[in-house]
Amino acid sequence: MRKIALAVAAALAAVLVVPMSAGAATACAPVDWGSGQKTVYTGGGGYVTDIRSGQHECFDRLVIDTHLADGSYYVSYTDEVTHVGSGEPVPLRGGAKLFVMAYSPSYDQDFVPTYQPANPSEVVDVTGYQTFRQVAWAGSWEGTTDLGLGVRARLPFRVLTLPDRIVVDVAHRW
Incomplete structure (x- = not known):
């Protein structure tokens, strides 16, 4: 039996x-992702406290941790990511470039830095990621924090807001 x-x-x-x-x-x-511009602006606020990344089965993830943020962001594919203020190009590896802007600066109300990358050219280590090739610092100025995200190709992405963070997921394939 x-x-x-x-x-x-x-x-x-x-x-x-x-x-x-x-x-x-x-x-x-x-299903509902795409490669077009994604933006939400509800007034901005808070400040960036950390930037990190992760790998998932279907996508690579960039997380911008904030303090009291309302989740305002602008994310779009672009031909060139430039440094705020100077307009100098941000060199990025990969077949496509995403400009990622959080409407939260990397300094507090007294202009004391709340986040400074140890290496602006490699904000987080994405070695071995399926889609991400590089995360680079483009600056923090006038209430925003800007990043360049080099990706393998122009792939669909989504942006999520969670309490005190902005999440950018880029799919591994269409």
Whole structure:
């Protein structure tokens, strides 16, 4: 009886694995993402406290941690990301460039820095990421923090706002 129960359980597991695998593939398809500009502005505020990244099965993620931010942002593909103030180009690796602006500066109300990257050319280490090639500092000026995000190709992305953070996800494929 025990052998029959194990055989039935194994057969059932084999049948259930196929639909789960197919479902996992469709879960990676970004249905409502796109490569067009995404922006939300509700007045700005707060300040940047950290910038970090992560890898997921279907996308790479950039996270801008803020303090009391309202989630205002502007993210768009561009031919050139430039440093605020000087207008000098920000060198970026990859086949496409995303300009990422958080309407939160990297300094407080007394102009004391709240976030300064150790290496402006490599704000976070994205070595080995499937889509991200480089995250570079473009400056913080007049209430914003600007970044250049070098990606493998012009791929769909989304922007999410969570309490005290702005999240940019770029898909691994269309």
